[in-house]
Amino acid sequence: MPKTNPDVLQGTLDLLVLKTLVRGPMHGYGIAVHIQQVSDEVLRVEEGSLYPALHRIEQTGLISSEWGTSDNNRRAKYYRLTAAGRKQLAKEEENWDRLTRAVAKVLRFA
Amino acid sequence: MSWITRLMGSIRKNKLEDQLDNELQFHLDMRTREFIAAGMTPDEARRHASRLFGNQMLLKENTREMDTIGWIETLWQDLRYATRTFLRAPVFSTVAIVSLALGIGANTAIFSLIDAVLFESLPVRDPRHLVLVWEKPSAPLSYPLYKQIRDRNRVFSGVIAFHAFSDWNVGTNGETELMTGQLVSGNYFSVLGINPAAGRLLSSEDDRVPGGHPVAVISYGFWKRKFALDPSAIGKGIDIFGHPFTIVGVTRPEFFGTQSGKLPEVIIPLMMQGSVIPRGSFLEGTEVKWLYVMGRLTPGMSEEQALASLNVLFHQFVMAEAGPRIAAEQQRELSRKSLELASGSQGLNDLRKQFSFPLRILMVVVGMVLLIACANLANLLLARASTRQKEIAVRLAIGAGRWRLVRQLLTESLLLAFAGGALGVSFAYWAGALLLRFLAVELNVTPNLQVLGFSAAVCFISGIVFGLAPALRATRADLTSALKQGSGSFGPKRLDRLLVTTQVALSLLLLLGATLLVRSLQNLKHLDAGFNRDNVLLVSIDPTFTGYEGQRAAEFYKELLNKMEAIPSVRSATVASDVPPGGLSWFQDITIPGATAKPERVSVNHVGTRFFETFGISILSGRDFDLRDNETAPKVIAINETLARHYFRRDNPVGRPTGLGTIVAVVKDSKFESLRAKVRPMVYRPFLQEPISWGDGKMLAIRTTGAPLQIAPVVRRAIREIDSKVPVFGITSMAEQVNDSLRQERLFAALTSLFGVLGLLLVCIGLYGIVGYAVARRVNEIGLRMALGAKPANVLWLVMRESLWLVGAGLLIGIPAALASARWISALLFGLTPLDPLSLALSILILLLFSAIAGYLPARRASRVDPMVALRYE
Numbered sequence: 001m002p003k004t005n006p007d008v009l010q011g012t013l014d015l016l017v018l019k020t021l022v023r024g025p026m027h028g029y030g031i032a033v034h035i036q037q038v039s040d041e042v043l044r045v046e047e048g049s050l051y052p053a054l055h056r057i058e059q060t061g062l063i064s065s066e067w068g069t070s071d072n073n074r075r076a077k078y079y080r081l082t083a084a085g086r087k088q089l090a091k092e093e094e095n096w097d098r099l100t101r102a103v104a105k106v107l108r109f110a
Numbered sequence: 111m112s113w114i115t116r117l118m119g120s121i122r123k124n125k126l127e128d129q130l131d132n133e134l135q136f137h138l139d140m141r142t143r144e145f146i147a148a149g150m151t152p153d154e155a156r157r158h159a160s161r162l163f164g165n166q167m168l169l170k171e172n173t174r175e176m177d178t179i180g181w182i183e184t185l186w187q188d189l190r191y192a193t194r195t196f197l198r199a200p201v202f203s204t205v206a207i208v209s210l211a212l213g214i215g216a217n218t219a220i221f222s223l224i225d226a227v228l229f230e231s232l233p234v235r236d237p238r239h240l241v242l243v244w245e246k247p248s249a250p251l252s253y254p255l256y257k258q259i260r261d262r263n264r265v266f267s268g269v270i271a272f273h274a275f276s277d278w279n280v281g282t283n284g285e286t287e288l289m290t291g292q293l294v295s296g297n298y299f300s301v302l303g304i305n306p307a308a309g310r311l312l313s314s315e316d317d318r319v320p321g322g323h324p325v326a327v328i329s330y331g332f333w334k335r336k337f338a339l340d341p342s343a344i345g346k347g348i349d350i351f352g353h354p355f356t357i358v359g360v361t362r363p364e365f366f367g368t369q370s371g372k373l374p375e376v377i378i379p380l381m382m383q384g385s386v387i388p389r390g391s392f393l394e395g396t397e398v399k400w401l402y403v404m405g406r407l408t409p410g411m412s413e414e415q416a417l418a419s420l421n422v423l424f425h426q427f428v429m430a431e432a433g434p435r436i437a438a439e440q441q442r443e444l445s446r447k448s449l450e451l452a453s454g455s456q457g458l459n460d461l462r463k464q465f466s467f468p469l470r471i472l473m474v475v476v477g478m479v480l481l482i483a484c485a486n487l488a489n490l491l492l493a494r495a496s497t498r499q500k501e502i503a504v505r506l507a508i509g510a511g512r513w514r515l516v517r518q519l520l521t522e523s524l525l526l527a528f529a530g531g532a533l534g535v536s537f538a539y540w541a542g543a544l545l546l547r548f549l550a551v552e553l554n555v556t557p558n559l560q561v562l563g564f565s566a567a568v569c570f571i572s573g574i575v576f577g578l579a580p581a582l583r584a585t586r587a588d589l590t591s592a593l594k595q596g597s598g599s600f601g602p603k604r605l606d607r608l609l610v611t612t613q614v615a616l617s618l619l620l621l622l623g624a625t626l627l628v629r630s631l632q633n634l635k636h637l638d639a640g641f642n643r644d645n646v647l648l649v650s651i652d653p654t655f656t657g658y659e660g661q662r663a664a665e666f667y668k669e670l671l672n673k674m675e676a677i678p679s680v681r682s683a684t685v686a687s688d689v690p691p692g693g694l695s696w697f698q699d700i701t702i703p704g705a706t707a708k709p710e711r712v713s714v715n716h717v718g719t720r721f722f723e724t725f726g727i728s729i730l731s732g733r734d735f736d737l738r739d740n741e742t743a744p745k746v747i748a749i750n751e752t753l754a755r756h757y758f759r760r761d762n763p764v765g766r767p768t769g770l771g772t773i774v775a776v777v778k779d780s781k782f783e784s785l786r787a788k789v790r791p792m793v794y795r796p797f798l799q800e801p802i803s804w805g806d807g808k809m810l811a812i813r814t815t816g817a818p819l820q821i822a823p824v825v826r827r828a829i830r831e832i833d834s835k836v837p838v839f840g841i842t843s844m845a846e847q848v849n850d851s852l853r854q855e856r857l858f859a860a861l862t863s864l865f866g867v868l869g870l871l872l873v874c875i876g877l878y879g880i881v882g883y884a885v886a887r888r889v890n891e892i893g894l895r896m897a898l899g900a901k902p903a904n905v906l907w908l909v910m911r912e913s914l915w916l917v918g919a920g921l922l923i924g925i926p927a928a929l930a931s932a933r934w935i936s937a938l939l940f941g942l943t944p945l946d947p948l949s950l951a952l953s954i955l956i957l958l959l960f961s962a963i964a965g966y967l968p969a970r971r972a973s974r975v976d977p978m979v980a981l982r983y984e
Contacts, residue, residue, distance in 0.1 A: 029137040047137065047163045048172070051130075055176035059115065067129075070136070077133045 013045065013053050015096060018081060018089040021063060025080040027070065028054055054079060062088050119178040120186075126177055130170060138163065184514075188521035195522065202494070203526070206487055209872055210530025211537060213483035214568055216476040216865065218538035222561045223545065224469050235303025236406075240454030241413060243269075243403045243420065245447065250274075251403050252396040253380070256295075258427050259403060265416035266405035268301030270294065271380065273400055275372055278386055279655075279837040281349040282336045288839060289332070291350065292367065292374040293383055299327075301406055302368075308333070309344035309359030316379040320393050324385075326355040327377040330363040350376065351655060352835060353385040368404070368454075396431055404454045417451050424449050468858060471935055475623065475865050478616045480572065482869045485609045486876040488576040491523060492606060493883045495584035502584050516581045523577025524570065531569035535562070548857060579605060606880055607916060613876055614920025614957065615927055617869045621953035622928045624859070624866030626939055629949055631859040633941035634852055640780030640789070641690055642726025645681075646844035647818035648689060649825055652807030656835045663802040664741065666832065670810065671718060673828045679815045684718040685797060685808040689844075690725075690782045691851045692809075700793060701769035705757040709769065712753065713790060715782070716797040716808070722748075722777055724813045732764040732775030739796040745771030746796065751779045753791035770795065784851060786940055807839070818843040858938065870957065874964035881913050882968035892972055893980025902973035909972045913965025921954065928953075 020031050031054075032045045057063050062085035070076045081089070119126055138159055145155035163169060196203040234240075243259065245251060251259075253271075260269040271294070278291040296317030304311065307330055316323040326348065337343035347354050355378060367374045378385075380401075383392050392398045407416055428447060495502070505515060583605065653666045667685055674683035688694055696716065699709035719735050722728075730751065739746050747770050754763050754776045763773045770793060779789040797808070814821055822841045829838060842850075849856075885892070892905055932944035942949065 027136065028133065029140040032137075047134075048165075048169050051134065051169065052172045052176055055173050059176055074136055074139070075132065076136045077129070 011092075013049060014057060015089075015092045016043070016045075017053065017057065018062065018085055018092065021079060021081040021085070022089065025068070025078040027076040027078050029076075031079070061085075113179065116177060116179045117182075120183050123178065123183065126174065127170075130173060134163070134166070134170070184517070185521065188518045189525060191518070192522040192525045196526070199494075202490065205875065206490060206526050207530045207533060209483045209486055209875070210527060210572065211533035212868060213476075213480035213534070214527075214531045214565060214572065215534025215538040215541070216868075217473075217480055217568055218535050218561060218565045219542040219545070220469065220472045220476050221564050222538065222542050223465075224473060225560055225564075237455035239407045239409075240302075240404050241407060241416070242452045242454045243405060244450055244452065245424075250399040251401050252399050253393045253401060254396050254431075255424075255427060256401050256403050259405070259420065259423065260295075262423055263405070263420065265408060265411050265419050267408045268297055269403060269405040270298045270301045271401040271403045272298060272368060273380075273383075274402070275367075275369060275374055276386070277839055278350050278376065279352075280376055281352075288837075289375040290372065291376040291378070291386065293380050293386065294377055295380050298377075304361065304365060306359040307362040308341060309357070311359050311361070312377065312379055317381055320381050320391060321384050323379045323381050324353065324355045325358045325379065326350070327359045327361060328357055329361055329365070329373060329375045331373070332375045333360045348376075350378070350385060351837070355382075355385075368402070413451050417449065420451075421448050467937065468854070471938070472858075472861060475620065475862060478620055479865050479869050479872070480568070482613050482616050482872045482876075484572050484576040485613045486872050486879075487523070487526070487572075488579055489606050489609050489876055489880055491519075491577060491580040492583060493879065495519070495580045499584065506585065512585050515585045519581035519584060520574065520577050523581070524573035527569045527573030527577075528566075531565055531572075535565050538565075545857070548853075607919075610873075610876060610880060610916045611920040611923065613873045614917050614961070615924030617866075617873045618921065618924035618953060618957055619928045619931060620862070620866040620869040621956055622932060622950060623935060624862040625949040625953050626932065626935065626942060626944065626946060627855075627859045627862050629942055629946070630938065630940040631852070631855050634785050634855060637781070637785055637941075639690065639785060639848075640727060640778050643844045643848050645814050645816070645818055646724065647812040647814060647821065647825065647841065648844055648847060649810040649812070649829075649841050650807065650839035651810055651829065651836065652839065653833070653836045654802065654806055655837050656833070658836075659803060660801050663806075664798055666836075667718070667797070667802075667808070669832055670829065673832065674810070674812055674825065677821060677824055677828070679821055681813040681815055682720045682724045683810065683812045684721045684724045685810050686718070686721055686725075687716040687797070687806070687808055688713075688782055689809045689811065689847070690780050691784050691848060692782070693784070694782055694790075694792075698770065698793070702757050703767065712793050713782070714770075714793045714795055716800055716806075717794050718797055721794065721811075722775075724811050725780070726813075727780050728778045730776045730778060731762065732773070734775065735794075735796045740798045743799075745799050746774045747771040748775035748777055748794040749773055750777055750789065750792040750794075752789050753793065756791055771799070785848070811844075818845075855938075855940075870960055873957075874960050877913055877916070877961055877964040878967060881909065881965050882971070884912070885909060885968050885972045889975060889980045892975050893977045896975065896977040897981060905975070906969050906973040909969035910962075910965055913961065913969070917958065917961045917965075921957070925950070925954070 016035050017031060020026060020034050026034070028050055032047070032050055035043050035045055054063070054065075058065055058079070062082060063079045064082050065077050065079050067075055068078045141159035141162060142152070142155045145158050146152055150158065160166075243251065251271075256269070256271045259266075260271075263269060273293040275290050275292050277288050279286050280289045280291070281287075294312065296312050296314040299306075299311035300313065306327075309327075311327055312325070316325055328343075328348075333339055333343060337346075344357055344359065346357050348357060349355065361377075366372075367377075381393070392400050405416075407413070424447070502515060506512065651670075653663055658666050671683050671685065674680055687696055694713040694715075696714045697711050698714045700706070700712050701709050717735065719737060719739075722734050729748075732748065735746070735748070747768065749763060757763075758766070763776055766773050775794075777794070780792075781787070781789060782792065783790070810825075812818070812821070812825065819841075825841070826838060829836060896902075896905065928950070929945055936944045
């Protein structure tokens with residue numbers, strides 16, 4: 001991801017992580033791959049930012065973790081969305097919508 | 111809550127680390143598989159994947175930070191490391207901790223005294239709203255005035271009155287003992303908000319009828335000592351001066367009454383004044399001013415408002431007392447009288463006046479000792495830091511933050527500081543209690559928050575003070591020179607030098623102070639006080655307490671003196687109303703025809719026959735009082751030198767008449783007030799020539815051939831034989847009494863000497879350490895020099911020169927500083943000026959001597975170095 005304002009960056013990453021987990025529990029690698037693929041390789045999450053973010057979000061209670069077995073029979077830490085996480089996600093999506101619409105309006109104003 | 115999870119994370123760190131490793135390893139492996147699938151070789155794939163992770167250490171740390179409380183971990187880490195380091199260097203640690211313990215402990219002890227004397231309020235409810243009502247020039251008021259204030263005021267929620275503490279003969283279970291007692295108003299305890307430990311305390315009901323309430327409240331200590339905390343003591347009887355009283359209650363152990371530093375053991379209602387002060391009733395007329403009055407201001411009432419309202423009341427009272435027909439002049443005078451208010455939150459606090467100055471000086475003294483100790487520690491830590499230079503340089507090189515290292519080093523010094531502090535504080539309480547016992551002061555000095563907070567603050571600040579400089583120095587980013595085996599100049603570097611110089615200067619200050627005070631004490635002890643203090647027994651006695659008066663009292667004393675002189679080892683016996691150095695109690699007006707224009711006030715001492723002989727006061731001209739000078743004979747007096755000089759100059763006063771009697775003798779000056787005070791003009795009169803009235807107790811003085819206290823039991827028996835009810839207030843020897851009067855000086859001299867020696871010791875240890883360390887670092891060079899022909903003496907001189915330099919520089923700063931600050935203690939000195947050259951020379955000499963020894967020892971080691979061994983040393 002391009003290096004911009006770290007707070008916006010952090011917030012956006014959180015949003016993407018939460019959204020990714022809507023589909024079901026996933027480990028860190030899976031989350032990174034998902035975001036990469038769905039955005040057509042435009043958004044690449046750096047490992048250096050992903051794991052601190054995951055652990056941080058877990059401390060806030062929006063996601064929870066447990067150890068499980070991956071497809072290739074390896075042990076991996078899976079993260080899932082909690083109820084509070086779901087509510088927060090809805091709010092964040094709404095905020096993001098408003099933000100982007102506002103930015104678009106300003107840009108369109110010639 | 112997330113912080114609990116994070117706290118658990120800090121605690122179960124290892125498990126967390128393993129889990130994180132696994133998590134990241136999984137991700138790494140998956141990426142690797144990805145790259146292999148895209149066509150790379152396994153090695154390439156692995157490398158590529160790793161690179162994606164970037165700095166793994168950093169990543170792990172960042173992630174871990176989310177799961178733990180970071181600073182606790184680093185603190186814990188630092189503490190464990192510091193403890194290990196100190197355990198590995200036991201000598202260094204012990205020296206450091208002990209020096210800190212002494213410095214911090216001393217500070218804590220003195221501070222706890224200061225806190226108790228200067229800051230602590232009375233242990234009563236809400237002391238801030240208490241005010242003392244008094245009338246210039248001295249505090250006590252009369253009973254009718256108190257009643258007026260109590261009943262008609264509009265500013266107080268309660269007004270109490272109490273008499274000063276006095277000594278009473280109290281009989282419990284048949285044994286009589288002298289105890290401190292107090293008369294208080296009935297509402298005393300309720301207004302002060304004090305609760306009993308057992309039974310009940312006095313109430314307003316106990317304050318109605320004069321002589322009608324023989325009830326007493328005793329102190330917890332009394333209850334413990336005489337009744338072993340037996341609850342059936344309530345209701346038992348005791349007698350005070352032979353009058354029966356019933357115990358109704360006990361106060362709590364922390365109760366101290368309204369005079370800090372003293373503790374009343376028996377408290378009885380004001381109405382019972384007649385039992386303990388047999389001189390008529392003080393409860394009627396307004397001439398006797400005997401009550402201290404304190405009031406509790408109603409909420410919201412200011413002192414000014416209260417004072418204004420009270421003065422209105424006071425004027426009404428004064429006018430009413432004066433009666434309807436008074437002259438205008440008198441009226442004017444009366445209207446100028448007024449009441450004053452003073453804060454009552456510390457009760458009647460004489461301790462503050464007496465001790466605040468000495469305590470402040472002591473605080474400065476122990477502060478200096480602490481500074482010296484800290485300087486030592488700083489030097490020690492600097493030396494240690496330079497041995498760890500390589501280790502620190504390596505850590506800096508691999509990326510440790512400088513502040514992180516400084517924090518770790520500071521943690522080490524704080525650990526030392528708090529360890530020393532803990533040791534010091536426990537030693538301080540023990541020492542403080544000892545000090546108080548020595549001063550014969552009763553104070554509530556128990557561990558309290560302020561003192562502990564003060565100690566903690568001192569520990570913390572000391573730790574930072576002596577730890578910061580070494581920590582900063584050690585982590586300077588001058589890596590290359592540190593990584594090589596470096597050696598500096600011969601002898602310590604600039605910072606160390608500065609520290610040692612400062613220590614020497616401070617030590618000189620302390621030594622000078624101590625020397626001055628010790629010499630003052632010696633001066634006082636060997637002063638020619640005008641009397642002979644050896645082999646004199648003093649017995650304080652007052653027959654008027656049991657009703658003797660006038661002629662009967664005179665007969666009592668005569669019989670007493672006869673009995674005394676009959677005792678074998680007694681050389682002579684006499685009585686006196688004043689005894690040196692106990693103070694002066696009697697004053698009368700004297701007129702001397704031809705010398706005084708109007709009556710002048712002089713102190714008068716009523717003495718028996720052979721007074722001057724017994725006290726060893728030389729009679730310069732004239733004769734001693736003898737049996738001729740009784741109540742029927744013409745009045746005679748003796749005067750002291752000062753009075754003679756003052757009024758008669760060079761004429762011989764013997765034979766001259768005065769208003770008080772014909773002068774029959776001039777005697778040498780004696781220090782009656784105190785050893786320090788100047789002698790005042792004094793008149794001696796035969797005690798038989800002044801009628802003896804109530805309260806006119808005397809001191810029986812007996813000169814013995816041997817040790818005076820040995821005949822004490824004989825004397826007691828003799829007094830009992832005459833009348834067993836007469837109270838004996840105390841038996842002591844003159845030598846003891848004089849020594850006692852010097853108690854504060856003795857304590858001071860002892861304490862400052864102790865601290866002076868302590869400071870000196872610390873300086874010597876510091877000097878020894880620094881020079882020794884420098885020598886150890888320069889062993890090569892010494893070997894080289896010796897191999898090239900230097901003799902041991904040269905090397906010795908080379909090393910000693912350094913230490914002498916340092917001490918010299920310290921003295922250069924210290925001497926003017928010492929002379930300037932010695933002025934502050936001039937009030938405590940006697941017979942010396944603060945600039946006393948002998949004391950200064952003595953202090954300098956002591957300092958030089960000890961520091962020379964401290965510097966000599968390592969120098970000697972240096973000169974004994976075997977060149978071959980030294981050259982091979984790396």
